[in-house]
Each structure stands twice: as structure tokens, then as C-alpha cells.
Amino acid sequence: MTAPDYDAIVLGAGAAGLMCAAVAGQRRKRVLLLDHAEQVGKKILISGGGRCNFTNIHTAPDRFLSANPHFAKSALARYTPADFLALVERHGIAYHEKTLGQLFCDGSAKAIVAMLLDEADKAGVDVRTGQPVNDVTHADGKFTVRFGDQSFAAPALVIATGGPSIPKMGATGFAYDLARQFGLKVVEPRPALVPLTLGGDDVLFRDLSGVATPVEARAGKAAFREAALFTHKGLSGPAILQISSYWRHGEPVTIDFLPDAPQGWLTEAKRARPRATLASVLALPDRLAQTLADRLALPGELGALTDRKLAEAEARLARWPFRPNGTEGFAKAEVTVGGISTANLSSQTMMAKSVPGLYAVGEAVDVTGWLGGYNFQWAWASGHAAGQAL
Numbered sequence: 001m002t003a004p005d006y007d008a009i010v011l012g013a014g015a016a017g018l019m020c021a022a023v024a025g026q027r028r029k030r031v032l033l034l035d036h037a038e039q040v041g042k043k044i045l046i047s048g049g050g051r052c053n054f055t056n057i058h059t060a061p062d063r064f065l066s067a068n069p070h071f072a073k074s075a076l077a078r079y080t081p082a083d084f085l086a087l088v089e090r091h092g093i094a095y096h097e098k099t100l101g102q103l104f105c106d107g108s109a110k111a112i113v114a115m116l117l118d119e120a121d122k123a124g125v126d127v128r129t130g131q132p133v134n135d136v137t138h139a140d141g142k143f144t145v146r147f148g149d150q151s152f153a154a155p156a157l158v159i160a161t162g163g164p165s166i167p168k169m170g171a172t173g174f175a176y177d178l179a180r181q182f183g184l185k186v187v188e189p190r191p192a193l194v195p196l197t198l199g200g201d202d203v204l205f206r207d208l209s210g211v212a213t214p215v216e217a218r219a220g221k222a223a224f225r226e227a228a229l230f231t232h233k234g235l236s237g238p239a240i241l242q243i244s245s246y247w248r249h250g251e252p253v254t255i256d257f258l259p260d261a262p263q264g265w266l267t268e269a270k271r272a273r274p275r276a277t278l279a280s281v282l283a284l285p286d287r288l289a290q291t292l293a294d295r296l297a298l299p300g301e302l303g304a305l306t307d308r309k310l311a312e313a314e315a316r317l318a319r320w321p322f323r324p325n326g327t328e329g330f331a332k333a334e335v336t337v338g339g340i341s342t343a344n345l346s347s348q349t350m351m352a353k354s355v356p357g358l359y360a361v362g363e364a365v366d367v368t369g370w371l372g373g374y375n376f377q378w379a380w381a382s383g384h385a386a387g388q389a390l
């Protein structure tokens with residue numbers, strides 16, 4: 001039996017691959033969508049605590065990390081959160097804004113996968129799952145893919161196999177291997193949106209496991225004002241996950257524990273409550289306040305401390321330096337920073353400049369969003385851009 005002819009093969013039936021295949025199929029392209037997992041869209045299913053934070057209404061290019069900060073602009077402008085929302089509404093999926101523009105399903109993330117599969121199905125996409133993708137070759141203008149014991153060929157191939165975060169979900173670095181095979185560069189992949197680990201002098205803070213407080217976390221020029229959470233390994237919570245994407249080994253992460261306190265608040269507190277201790281005037285969870293006060297080594301009543309000492313303590317509390325000794329790695333990372341170099345791709349179509357017919361979309365590409373629905377928006381937008389170009 002001869003294999004059917006396809007116009008395009010999309011590798012990876014995750015967020016970006018499903019979108020890309022459906023859009024190309026709607027344009028009457030004959031599309032084959034392949035995934036080594038039995039089930040498509042596994043990361044969608046576990047995302048957002050099972051409710052999928054599928055986009056963010058504040059999507060803007062400056063909320064994405066990439067060696068080329070301009071690369072994502074075109075695709076993001078041509079497929080916006082409103083476009084995805086229109087699709088969600090057409091499928092009657094109820095949703096709500098949780099916080100900071102983050103849109104979640106009211107019910108299960110399963111509805112988003114069902115919606116994408118339905119779109120792909122209506123567009124005649126041939127979806128095949130549960131076999132390893134072995135060999136990919138390119139000759140005479142055709143890409144040939146070995147899928148289990150079958151071979152398929154098409155003049156276009158889309159790499160949509162994501163990044164290596166959460167390998168136990170079937171995530172692999174396959175996209176990078178394939179990109180290198182075709183001569184594309186890969187920007188060093190690092191785990192991102194990931195908890196940071198503490199060692200050395202900072203291990204004491206691990207005793208605060210479970211304590212959370214709103215902070216401003218900074219690394220380099222980046223700053224995020226959200227909650228931080230102490231864990232038995234170090235630091236987590238949204239502020240820390242956000243800053244982890246910008247953090248580099250060896251650098252400090254500074255925390256402002258009282259981001260809303262006005263300057264001079266501690267000397268003010270001394271005037272108002274001279275008999276109080278430092279720990280008792282820190283508007284923080286008790287265990288954290290005590291640990292910080294112990295670290296600052298300013299025992300006794302505030303009235304007995306000089307204004308200079310108090311000003312120094314205030315400055316330290318506003319820029320508390322942690323020196324993370326690492327991250328919890330790809331096993332715990334929500335996404336990957338880095339990936340297939342945007343320098344090798346067209347920002348209009350996601351096609352490789354040096355290999356006509358080869359495309360890369362989604363997390364496989366060196367574009368990484370903030371926490372809060374931005375990564376799915378990139379998957380939808382880049383998948384849509386390639387789907388329109390195939």
C-alpha cells in the first residue's frame with residue numbers, strides 16, 4: 001500500500017503543533033501530525049493546575065525572552081489573545097480571568113485539547129500517535145520521517161516537539177537534535193519558570209519551608225512583584241519562578257521583603273514604638289520576621305538602636321541578597337529558555353532561512369514567555385504563523 005501524499009508533516013501534537021496543523025488543514029493543505037506520546041497535548045492537560053491558563057490579555061513582546069527580542073513581534077501581532085479567545089468562545093468553553101490578565105478555563109483543560117483536536121479533525125488533519133519518530137531525512141525537496149515501522153514524506157516539515165522541561169511527561173530535546181541535523185543553531189537551553197535552590201549561608205532559610213509573602217524579586221534588570229514561597233530546597237512562588245528565567249548561575253537574586261514600605265519606615269517605627277523589637281515591627285509572617293531579625297543581629301528594643309543601624313537594616317530588607325546554588329532543573333521547570341536560534345528563522349513564517357520547507361514553532365524556538373499564559377500564546381501565535389505559510 002502506498003502512503004498517502006501530504007503537503008506537510010508536523011512533528012509534535014502539543015499546543016503549537018495542533019494549532020499549526022489545524023490552520024494549515026483549514027487552508028486545504030494535507031497535513032500529517034505525528035506524536036510519540038499516545039495522548040496529544042499532555043502539557044495542556046496538566047497546565048494551570050488542570051485548568052489551563054491558555055492566554056494572557058496583557059500579551060506584549062516585552063514579556064518574552066529571546067536572544068532577539070524583536071523576533072516574536074510579528075507572529076504575536078498576527079494572532080492575538082483575542083483571536084484565541086474567539087476560538088474558545090466559538091467552542092463554548094467557559095473561562096475567567098484569575099489575576100494579572102491570566103485567562104483560565106472554568107472547567108478542565110481537557111476542553112482546550114478537545115477544541116484543538118476538533119479543529120484539526122474538521123480541517124482533515126491526519127493525527128497519528130504512540131510511535132517513536134526515528135529517522136528524519138531530506139532529499140529531492142522532500143522530508144522523509146520514519147514513524148514506528150512506517151515512512152511518510154512531504155515537502156514541508158514542522159518541528160513542534162517542544163522543549164525538554166518535565167521529561168517524565170515525554171518531553172525531549174529532539175527539536176534541538178533535528179535543528180542541528182539541518183544546520184540550525186541552538187541557543188543554550190536552560191530550565192526556566194523553575195524553583196531556585198539555596199545552599200551555603202542561605203540554608204537556614206530552608207527551615208521556613210511553607211512560608212509565603214509578597215515580595216519584589218530582582219535579577220539583573222528584571223524585577224517581579226508577586227508572592228515568594230520558601231521551600232525545603234530553597235525558593236519558589238510566582239515571583240521566584242518569573243525571576244528564574246532571567247537568573248544566571250553565580251548571580252544574586254535580591255528580594256525586597258517589604259516592597260510597599262515607605263523609605264524611613266524603620267526609624268519611624270522606632271519613634272512610634274521604641275519598646276518594640278525589630279522582629280515585631282516587620283509586617284511579615286512571624287517565622288520569616290524572626291529569621292530576618294536574627295540575621296540582621298539587632299537584638300533588643302528599637303529605641304536602643306541608632307538611626308544609622310536601622311537605616312542599614314531597612315536597606316538590607318529592601319535588597320536581601322540570596323545566592324542560589326542552582327535550580328530544581330528540567331524535572332521541575334515549566335518551560336525552557338533558549339532553543340532553536342531565531343537568527344535562523346523567518347519571523348513571518350517560522351521557516352528556516354537556509355532549509356526551505358523546514359519550520360520550527362512553539363517552545364522549541366528560542367522564545368520564552370513569562371508565567372501566566374504567555375507561553376501558550378506564543379505556541380498559538382507561532383503555530384498559526386507557520387500554519388498560514390505552509
Ligand SMILES: Cc1cc2nc3c(=O)[nH]c(=O)nc-3n(C[C@H](O)[C@H](O)[C@H](O)COP(=O)(O)OP(=O)(O)OC[C@H]3O[C@@H](n4cnc5c(N)ncnc54)[C@H](O)[C@@H]3O)c2cc1C
Pocket residue numbers: 011012013014015016017034035036037040041042043044046047048049052053054055132133160161162163165166170171172174333334335361362363364372373374375376377379
Ligand atoms: C506543569 C506545567 C504547567 C504549565 N502551565 C502553563 C500555563 O498554565 N500557561 C502557559 O502559557 N504555559 C504553561 N506551561 C508551558 C506550556 O505547557 C508550554 O510552553 C507549551 O506546552 C509549549 O507548547 P509546544 O507545542 O511548543 O510544546 P508541547 O506542548 O510540549 O508539545 C510538544 C509535543 O511534542 C511531542 N514530542 C516530544 N518529543 C518528541 C519526539 N521525540 N518525537 C515525537 N513527538 C515528540 C510531545 O509528546 C508533545 O506532545 C506549563 C508547563 C508545564 C510543564
